[in-house]
Amino acid sequence: MKKIINEPDNYLKEMLSGIYIAHEDMVTCTDGDLQCLVSKHKKEGKVGIATGGGSGHLPLFLGYVGEGMLDGCCVGDVFQSPSADQMLAVTKEIDSGAGVLYIYGNYNGDIFNFDMAAEMADMEEDIRVETVLGADDVASAGPSAPGEKSTRRGVAGIFFVFKCAGAAADKMMDLDNVKRIADKANANVRTMGVALTPCVVPRVGKAGFSIGEDEMEIGMGIHGETGIRRGKIEPADQIVDEMLGQIVADLPYESGDEVAVLVNGLGATTLDEQYIVTRRIDKVLSEKGISVHRYYVGEYATALEMAGFSISLLKLDDELKEMLDSDAKTPFFRQ
Amino acid sequence: MKKIINEPDNYLKEMLSGIYIAHEDMVTCTDGDLQCLVSKHKKEGKVGIATGGGSGHLPLFLGYVGEGMLDGCCVGDVFQSPSADQMLAVTKEIDSGAGVLYIYGNYNGDIFNFDMAAEMADMEEDIRVETVLGADDVASAGPSAPGEKSTRRGVAGIFFVFKCAGAAADKMMDLDNVKRIADKANANVRTMGVALTPCVVPRVGKAGFSIGEDEMEIGMGIHGETGIRRGKIEPADQIVDEMLGQIVADLPYESGDEVAVLVNGLGATTLDEQYIVTRRIDKVLSEKGISVHRYYVGEYATALEMAGFSISLLKLDDELKEMLDSDAKTPFFRQ
Amino acid sequence: MTSFKNAEAGLIVDQLIKTIQEQRDYLSEIDGKIGDGDHGINMNKGFTMCEEKLSHMTYNLSEAFSTLGETLLDDIGGSMGPLYGMLFDEMAMACEDAEDIDAEVFGEMLVNAVEGIQEISPAKVGDKSMIDTLVPAKEAFIAAKEEGKEFVQCLEAMNDAAERGWQSTKDLVAKIGRASRLGERSRGVLDAGATSCYFIVTGIGKAAIGLLK
Amino acid sequence: MTSFKNAEAGLIVDQLIKTIQEQRDYLSEIDGKIGDGDHGINMNKGFTMCEEKLSHMTYNLSEAFSTLGETLLDDIGGSMGPLYGMLFDEMAMACEDAEDIDAEVFGEMLVNAVEGIQEISPAKVGDKSMIDTLVPAKEAFIAAKEEGKEFVQCLEAMNDAAERGWQSTKDLVAKIGRASRLGERSRGVLDAGATSCYFIVTGIGKAAIGLLK
Ligand SMILES: Nc1ncnc2c1ncn2[C@@H]1O[C@H](COP(=O)(O)OP(=O)(O)O)[C@@H](O)[C@H]1O
Ligand SMILES: Nc1ncnc2c1ncn2[C@@H]1O[C@H](COP(=O)(O)OP(=O)(O)O)[C@@H](O)[C@H]1O
Ligand SMILES: [Mg+2]
Ligand SMILES: [Mg+2]
Ligand SMILES: [Mg+2]
Numbered sequence A, B: 001m002k003k004i005i006n007e008p009d010n011y012l013k014e015m016l017s018g019i020y021i022a023h024e025d026m027v028t029c030t031d032g033d034l035q036c037l038v039s040k041h042k043k044e045g046k047v048g049i050a051t052g053g054g055s056g057h058l059p060l061f062l063g064y065v066g067e068g069m070l071d072g073c074c075v076g077d078v079f080q081s082p083s084a085d086q087m088l089a090v091t092k093e094i095d096s097g098a099g100v101l102y103i104y105g106n107y108n109g110d111i112f113n114f115d116m117a118a119e120m121a122d123m124e125e126d127i128r129v130e131t132v133l134g135a136d137d138v139a140s141a142g143p144s145a146p147g148e149k150s151t152r153r154g155v156a157g158i159f160f161v162f163k164c165a166g167a168a169a170d171k172m173m174d175l176d177n178v179k180r181i182a183d184k185a186n187a188n189v190r191t192m193g194v195a196l197t198p199c200v201v202p203r204v205g206k207a208g209f210s211i212g213e214d215e216m217e218i219g220m221g222i223h224g225e226t227g228i229r230r231g232k233i234e235p236a237d238q239i240v241d242e243m244l245g246q247i248v249a250d251l252p253y254e255s256g257d258e259v260a261v262l263v264n265g266l267g268a269t270t271l272d273e274q275y276i277v278t279r280r281i282d283k284v285l286s287e288k289g290i291s292v293h294r295y296y297v298g299e300y301a302t303a304l305e306m307a308g309f310s311i312s313l314l315k316l317d318d319e320l321k322e323m324l325d326s327d328a329k330t331p332f333f334r335q
Numbered sequence C, D: 001m002t003s004f005k006n007a008e009a010g011l012i013v014d015q016l017i018k019t020i021q022e023q024r025d026y027l028s029e030i031d032g033k034i035g036d037g038d039h040g041i042n043m044n045k046g047f048t049m050c051e052e053k054l055s056h057m058t059y060n061l062s063e064a065f066s067t068l069g070e071t072l073l074d075d076i077g078g079s080m081g082p083l084y085g086m087l088f089d090e091m092a093m094a095c096e097d098a099e100d101i102d103a104e105v106f107g108e109m110l111v112n113a114v115e116g117i118q119e120i121s122p123a124k125v126g127d128k129s130m131i132d133t134l135v136p137a138k139e140a141f142i143a144a145k146e147e148g149k150e151f152v153q154c155l156e157a158m159n160d161a162a163e164r165g166w167q168s169t170k171d172l173v174a175k176i177g178r179a180s181r182l183g184e185r186s187r188g189v190l191d192a193g194a195t196s197c198y199f200i201v202t203g204i205g206k207a208a209i210g211l212l213k
């Protein structure tokens, strides 16, 4: 394990301390628990938006707490859900009477804990909580039947859900409408990733799997979950074509559609490469008659120091476009 | 070489194309040459600020072209200076009568080419050009004697020089004053880095050196230049103490000083680790009686996919503080 | 004996904590094969936090289970926090009013534990999870009790079933949790949660038998 | 013969381009030992761009040198662009008015080339750079000429000195360029720029000798 760390047991606390030091104008913790992060800018009467999940994905999730996006976030140890109690503490802190929306990725542990938190918020605190589960990873499972719960994992595309719901709440919409917009963004976002190297969870100390020196794995999840295909590494354009082909076919995104694109680095992949990828995406989409309203390129949801990237597409209508384009100011994202 | 690229020969052009696509609202190229990037927001009568150097350091340098920072930038192939002609083209494009300031790192090839460009700008185009050479890397050489040219390399600390000079130009100061402020920032910034892994230049295709699985190299440059000490990897706090000790002693930064701190990831090092480092820096500086006005944490000047980080300190006075705090809006940096 | 005193049975949890601490590396090793290698770390963290809390208390069995369940639920997170948290919480509640714990009370503790877990997790027997240990263990206990076996024998039946259930996970393909991403590749190794559940169930069982003898 | 025709000597540059293309991998390999491994790639890129430009032209030696110099200066960047750009630019200017190139003209070409480079680079003989090849080569040529040697002999002296200068870099510690960061560790291998400069100087020398014979 080649990392700039101290005792792995102190990793989470030390990392969080650094965040509060560097961004003390924007975020603070609640309940005396570093893992419970809330925005310093509380807007009375606004719907609160909370997220949470395991650490190891910065700037996801902590980095999006601030004006125009999220109000609170609860993180667990690396790749490990925080507890229901912690999520409840955040929920209580960010509620100002208009209720709270949970937006988080579709993972077992998170669901167990946040469902419990939502129940306690409702029963013990009289706070109405609604939930939207990010499940954008096309590679993780087939599409769900109508009315069925999705079994897909939530990955980088959740950024778009945060952004749109955050804007809606910031415009003082009520909980039903904020949820409606989050649901709409969620229903229109699709992602696929590719990984070139594994990553090491500090408390484990070694990689849980390996990828050959000349190999890549298309569809790998942001905790190293198995993808859909492992093979020899290919030229960037070919990789993009395969990933984008599956993404576009899934919703499907069609000629005449307008989209936002997120090119997301997983950790060790350079911005240079991400722009090389962006160039190809632009070409492919324009050939398909899909126009791009906005590009986001950079690290938005990482998997520790994994090399690789993901592509997310969000299909836009006028409402989503307005939400996406509105201002936001968080430790990691300014627009 | 494990990278998401196509033909290494097309690396630069493809990467640049992606940048223009993703940030078409902010930047464009001049002279029909993708390597000559200029801001779309030209402010009449403002001193122009240009930088340049080899690629492979994103967001340095391209990413800082925009409002309140730089006006133009010229990049060469990875780790390779662009040509004098290209720098001249950028110079002509960004000059609006008030002259142009070059701010770039203290490297042979860049100096050769940009000095020539400055000469041509003066002789052929009647544009006054002044130059400030970033030379903040404490590990690269001893301090220069008064009046002597520094032989230190320029690394991440140049971000502070860009920021302060950019703000000065944006406030419509004249070339002498913009240069004075750039010089002042430059004189008050010090950096040191540490690397854990090498990086691969695409056109070379393999790492030029290796670092053992349990080793680090303190003081390595952002092109892999040899550092001051190679040894077993140590706990984060110990690494920070060594680096910060040398930085603080060099200027020196003293009790009662106010500074800005830049914690810069070199490419593959997670934000988590950078925050762990931030936490320690904060502790050490506060013990020394040095107060921190602002932290910047993230990737500001990378060395492709190298793992490691650098620490930069900028000593502030009221003027520099005003410059540092003013707004900026570029593809990679918003404040 | 046909029952043991709730007041004297807090040591069951003491022994459980020691067992998990001893098995930490083994549990992580098993999780490392088809999961992410942290199961022992997660379990050890929760149980050790509970140990610390108990060190400031005097406690009977229901209080100890309650402390353990709350610690796992409130402080650990992950999937295991809620699942095992629920298990111990339910076991605590099912015996909190009992001065003596007999086969009847113990049976109820097991039934409620399984129900509690199934309330939050959709995992079924055969999905390759802790459920593959827990459910057969509960059923074996209840069946033995209904056949009129003695408490000790019921516990022995439970322990045997737990072991068989645990071992059965080796040949299963994971349908739940991280390992389910591996599909066919998850076959051939034991499940980490089923393993910890084996240590927990049989740990309780053996300690209870000790108290009954 | 004591001179060759400028008009007929464009092929010197043709041969130079081929030599650099052939030596590409060798130059990168040498640069890889104490530099960043791209010297052959950089040189090949510049010379091949020049080849492409020349393919649309007819050219004498001064025009060919001028095209090569401009290409390196304008399009290549790096340290080598300006340094070799200056070298060829100065050589071009020193012979552009000469119909015949004799030892006098050629000597001036060398002198101006060295001066041009020294205007932009502080490198001295012994610093482990292209200068260690170029300066002794120039001096040997001038010395031979002043001793009254024939043009061909002067060129042979130049070539010999270039080779000795090149080889001398092996035992030097780099004081300039990337390799200077290595200090003592830069000793023991040849310098990449000195190597390309050897191929360039002797390439010109041999081709000129060919024209004179
Ligand atoms: N939905 C579930 N229901 C029951 N058990 C589960 C479920 N999800 C996971 N498990 C159990 O959890 C175990 C892994 O636990 P652990 O490693 O602590 O958590 P994680 O998978 O988050 O790293 C698996 O071996 C499995 O037995
Ligand atoms: N200031 C200088 N003066 C003369 N030659 C130099 C100077 N700096 C570098 N060189 C030469 O450049 C060579 C390396 O060239 P190259 O690899 O193309 O450029 P870079 O060092 O930028 O990768 C060195 O071997 C050395 O001979
Ligand atoms: Mg885990
Ligand atoms: Mg180079
Ligand atoms: Mg696990």
Ligand SMILES: [Mg+2]
Pocket: D031, D035, D036, D037, D038, D039
């Ligand atoms: Mg080189």
